[in-house]
Amino acid sequence: MRAVVVPAYGGSSVLEYTERPDPEPGPGEVLVDVAAAGVNFTDVYHREGRYPLPLPLVPGSEGAGTVTAVGDGVTDIVPGDRVGWAQVVGSYADKAVIPADKAVLLPEGLAPDLAAAVLLQGLTAHYLTHSTYPVRQGDDVLVHAAAGGMGLLLTQIVKLRGGRVIGTVSTPEKEKLARQAGADEVIGYEDVPEAVRRITGAGVHVVYDGVGAATFEGSLASLRPRGLLALYGAASGPVPPFDLQRLNPAGSLFVTRPSLGHYVATREELLSRADDVLGWVASGALKVHVSQRYPLAEAARAHDDLEARRTTGKLLLIP
Incomplete structure (x- = not known):
């Protein structure tokens, strides 16, 4: 062969x-x-x-x-x-x-x-939206790299479950793809927390982040109190160690690093x-x-x- x-x-x-x-x-x-x-x-x-x-x-x-x-x-x-x-x-x-x-x-x-x-990506999107954080009707959801293979699937499945999707993209072509998949709002990677709070007021219920080092801080800052960051990948590199105490004053936040095998x-x-x-x-x-x-x-x-x-x-x- x-x-x-x-x-x-x-x-x-x-x-x-x-x-x-x-x-x-x-x-x-x-x-x-x-x-x-x-x-x-x-x-x-x-x-x-x-x-x-x-x-x-x-x-x-x-x-x-x-x-x-x-x-x-x-x-x-x-x-x-x-x-x-x-x-x-x-x-x-x-x-x-x-x-x-x-x-x-x-x-x-x-x-x-x-x-x-x-x-592989569909099973990942399924466990993220159904188990890691089960998206509910009306939830605000931030999907990074919304025009990538994972992002397009996540966006569609979040919409199937009744959530509102804010997607990040890097080009106008990718914005078009994200919107075609159902993204309600599409933003760039600059000043993500500010854009998210302008759209939602309080922040999102969950962030699905497969980018990693380049987006992690913005993902944390985009969450509403008791929100969850699901870091399912590290396309831009691994996230450096950070102090868990930071999650407390930020709103008793949750962070998880899931992987498909466990789901x-x-x-x-x-x-x-x-x-x-x-x-x-x-x-x-x-x-x-x-x-x-x-x-x-x-x-x-x-x-x-x-x-x-x-x-x-x-x-x-x-x-």
């Missing part, structure tokens, strides 16, 4: 497109012909060694395709089934072995590239969230914006574009 390999940690130039032996499924696993693999900042962190994994590494934590073989003990998935997955490393390849308990059957009629484009800890929870997300996509209630499809051999270019924020929506690699 052909695959993208990380032989040593570093920049995008370390990514090698190469031939590797065809994998075989072991007990409890399925072998999939990959139709598309999602490109995420997690893949960059794996490549850099920020989230270290044993090397050499085939990156890619999200994908979809058709099952071609199953290992011993797999009874609920058969060859020919179309499946998607998230948080399974090894997706930057034309074949991948996936634990059967991480594979999600795709709804009839849902294209596999859309599943590959939505699962799909059981297969039942994974399937429940995936059924919602994929069902919304299949019905048209949730729109997936795929901004760029790259040949698998051009994974380095996809990483460069993602890190330079030259894109909107979701990036896919196509074997």
